[in-house]
Amino acid sequence: MIAALIFDKDGTLFDFTATWGGWARSALVALARGDADLAARLATAMRYDPVAGLFAPDSTVIAGTTAEVAELLLPHLPGRQAAEIAAELNALSAQAEQVPAVDLPKVLGALHGRGLRLGLATNDSEASARAHLAGAGVADLFDFVAGYDSGHGAKPGPGQLLAFAGAQGLAPAEVAMVGDSLHDAAAARAAGMASVGVLTGVAPRDVLEPAFDVVLPDIAALSGWLETRR
Known part of the structure; x- marks a missing residue:
């Protein structure tokens, strides 16, 4: 699970x-x-x-x-x-104005409401990431936020992902990494986590599919994917 x-x-x-x-x-x-x-x-x-x-x-x-x-x-x-x-x-x-890929409060709120713990692993700085989450109104939904400067390394290394799992008291197999790049897929693989690709970045489906366990249109499709894993 x-x-x-x-x-x-x-x-x-x-x-x-x-x-x-x-x-x-x-x-x-x-x-x-x-x-x-x-x-x-x-x-x-x-x-x-x-x-x-x-x-x-x-x-x-x-x-x-x-x-x-x-x-x-x-x-x-x-x-x-x-x-x-x-x-x-x-x-x-x-200061960049972020354009959400989906209705973040609704989608992330629903995932959080299911009891899932949520983390963020970015190669941006931690301060920028926290500012962007706050601007989108979803900062309080995240249990963990790490940037390249947070002391856990950067992707494609697994440090940020493993730090999240450790902080939540979870085994890597209980966590899924959701991203849009091959760096994200490599980090998930190195951490021993499931990997979910989304198409709201630059890379097309044919690039992502060989690297990820599954590729979804966007994070709004995560709820349905999670149901298939029950």
Whole structure:
């Protein structure tokens, strides 16, 4: 029986393209201090098309940590430090207007009401994640929140997932990881957990299906999937 669910954030709880596609334009201009040519170079480094507002499927931004994105941008920002860039990215991302993938209070509230414990494992910072959950009105539904900077490592490593299971007193087999990227699937596999993919991120079904135990349209379909496991 599944007793707990640990969710990825971007592309899982929140629609990735709708949330981050437009945000990236203003974030890059801010990082470039208004220099349009530099902003364009940063966009190229991030594998981001500012005209379409889309990230390439292999962009580090999709599943990487903020620290990894900062290292990617560092060669284009001489005189600045990676930690400084990461801090600015974290501050900018915390202010990003999140677009929920589904009615989060309704869907997560129903799962919580079934007695499931809920966790969040993201490669964003913990502070940004907590701000986004609070903005969506669902922070109080989560028993555990971890970012790449919370001391448990980052995905695709299993540290965040195992920390959640341990904090809840559960075996990994009692937890399912829900995410939209191959990093999420790899983390679940490494942790010994069931894995559920959703299609509210960038990766299409044919990429996710070989890696996840099951692929659902979005997290609203979790309730039905859980019934099949009874």
